[in-house]
Amino acid sequence: MDVLCVDGDPDSFERTAAGLERELADVTLHPASTADRALELLAAEPIECVVSVYELPDRDGVDLLSSVRAEYGSLPFVLAPRAGSERIAAAAVAAGVTGYVPSDAPEDRSTAIAARVVEAVGRHDAHTAADRDRQLVALHEASAALITATTREEVAEVAVEAVSDIHGLVASTVYLYDEEANVVEPTASTEAALELSWDTGEPPTYGPGESIVWRAFERGEAERVGNVPADPDAANPETTIRSQLTVPLDEYGVLVTGSHAPNAFDERDVTLGRILAGNVVAALEQVDRRRELARRNERLDEFASVVGHDLRNPLSVASGRLDLARADVDPDSPAKEHLEAAKYALDRIETLIDDLLRLAREATEEPDLEPIRLSELVDHCRGAVDTDGATLRVATDRSIYADESRIRQCFENLIRNSVEHGSTGSRTASGDDVERAGDDVTVTVGELADGSGIYIEDDGPGIDPERREQIFDAGYSTSHEGTGFGLRIVERIVESHGWEIAAAESETGGARFEITGVGFVDDAE
Incomplete structure (x- = not known):
């Protein structure tokens, strides 16, 4: 324990020091013969308690107590006058003394002082611990509130209330950079x-070189100022704010809180401020991401409208006219082949439009989750996908939480991919398509061994390891019939659920798709 002992009488000081060293274990005494010297030591040493007599050469002990309260808040202070009175005791209590030892204390004077020191420091530590608990609770509550904030203004409102709660102060402002x-x-x-x-x-707007606020923003470092009016960058030297803590919010701005007491902030306050600032920055980044996503979704909606309406109308007209032309053309006419090629091209365009609209939907709509049994999902695919003689197996009886229409589309695309590419001889080791040589492919759906998700695999020739990353790219296809969007749609559906998908190899060397992060329905539900 570091104790500052203030006494201008050497003999009196020696007696007090001897008693404190006798009564207190591991005490370190810092002697001061005047109030001014005491304040110098307080600024330089980690003092935990002040013990002072009333009778000092430059001012009295109550004046020193008032200075300590103004500069150091609730630092424990024990006043032990050599010749006390009710007037001195009353003045000490009014100034916020922590402990008082009357000159006529019944026990030994040094023993009484030591007891008051222990008591004062213990109360202060308990109060400090309670403050820390309160600060941590306030920080936790702020973090939870920031997660749900949807605008920059809402983030700033949560932040100013939080910083005031954390530091026990009320004057706080968030400045955002324009x-x-x-x-x-x-x-x-x-x-x-x-x-x-x-x-x-209201608080003013600050530009370069105009304030402590801008200085901290420009430097990007948290800063505590103990005497604001005396700071050369103080925007208002007449302000009633004496202490200011300014914490940068990266490129977004700064978080400021002030106190009417000087030197009100310590390193712990700076640390808590930085933690809160980090949470505020994360919330602002999330708001920006949501705003950018909303803009992207708006553009996708416009795109989907153009694709779904403005393109389909002329496409329908072209298809209708083409059907009339095909009906009028002699089957043996050379023009018949050209018309059939045009019909194939228009059908491809129709398929591409359907796939593009699905991609746009997956990017803009949130999934509606419900319990879905995997076996029922595979049964649906038997009717929705041309399996062409392939075998579909389910190796689990589990159910998952998913959006029914989307997960059906996901499974349809994956099973169709296995049926079209997985039959024996349908795909070479390099991934190039060749003529189908059979329809004996088996597609299996099951649960991953570690319980982290599900798999869909086949026993066909598999996918070249070098191409497993490419297969999810939009437009990538090894088939002349494919649009290249099937697996891209699968990936979007998986991502919209918060899952992940990866291509791998099955035990038989076929293609395997592993979807992780899936939420299973509890069997007891």
Whole structure:
């Protein structure tokens, strides 16, 4: 324990020091003969308690106590006058003394002082621990609230309330950076911050070199100022705010909180501020991602509208006219072959439009989850996919949570891929298509051994390892009949559920798709 012992009388000091060293284990005494020297030591040493007499050469002990309270808050302070009185005791209590030892204490004076020191430091530590618990609770609550914030303004509102709760103060503001104007603007403030003497009734906007706020933003470092009016970058030297903690929010801006007491913030406050700032930055990044996603979805909606309406109409007209032309042309006419090629091209366009619209839907709509049994899903695929004699097996009786229409599309595409590419001889080791030589492929659906998801595999020739990453790319296909969007749609469906998919090799060397992160339905449900 580091104790500052303030006494201008050498003999009195020696007696007090001897008693404290006798009564307190591992105490380190820092002697000061004047109040001014005591304040110097407080600024330089990690003092945990001040013990002072009333009678000092430069001022009295109550004056020193008042200075300590103004500069160091609730630091334990024990006053032990050599000749006390009720007037001194009353003044000490009014100034916020932690412990008082009257001159006529019944026990030994040094024993009484030591007891008051232990008591004062213990109360202070308990109070500090309670404050820390409160701060951690406030930080946790703020983190939870930030996760659900949907706008920058909402994030800023949560942040100012949180920083005030964490530090036990009420004057807080979040400034967000306006890149176009090159300024930081107040986005959210507590009532106490708004009540400060601003000319406009709210915190001002700051540009380069105009304030402590801008300085911290420009440097990108948290900063605590113990005497704001004396700071050369103080925007308002007449402010009633004495202490200010400014924490950058990366490129987004800064978080500011102030106190009317000088030197109100310590390193713990800075650390808590940085933690909160990190959470605020994460929330702002999430808001930006959502905003960008909303813009992308809007563009996709416009694209889907064009594809679904403006392209389908002329396509329908072309298909109708083509059907009339095909009916009028002699089957043996050379034009018949050209018309059939045109029909094939128009059908391909129709298929591509369907696939593109599915991709747009997967990118813009949230899945509606419900329990779905895998065996029933495979039964659906037997009727929806031309299996061409292939065998479909289910190696599990589990159910998963998924969007029914989307997971059906996902399984249809995967099973169709296995049927079309997985039959014996239908795919070479390089992935090139050759003429089908059989329809004996078996497609199996089961649960992964580690319980992390499901698999769909076949016993065909498999996929070249070098091409397993490419197969999910839009437009990639090894088949002249394929659009190249089937597996891309599968990947989008999987991602929309928050899952992951990867291509692998089955035990028989065939193609295997593993979907992880799947939520299984509890068998007891």
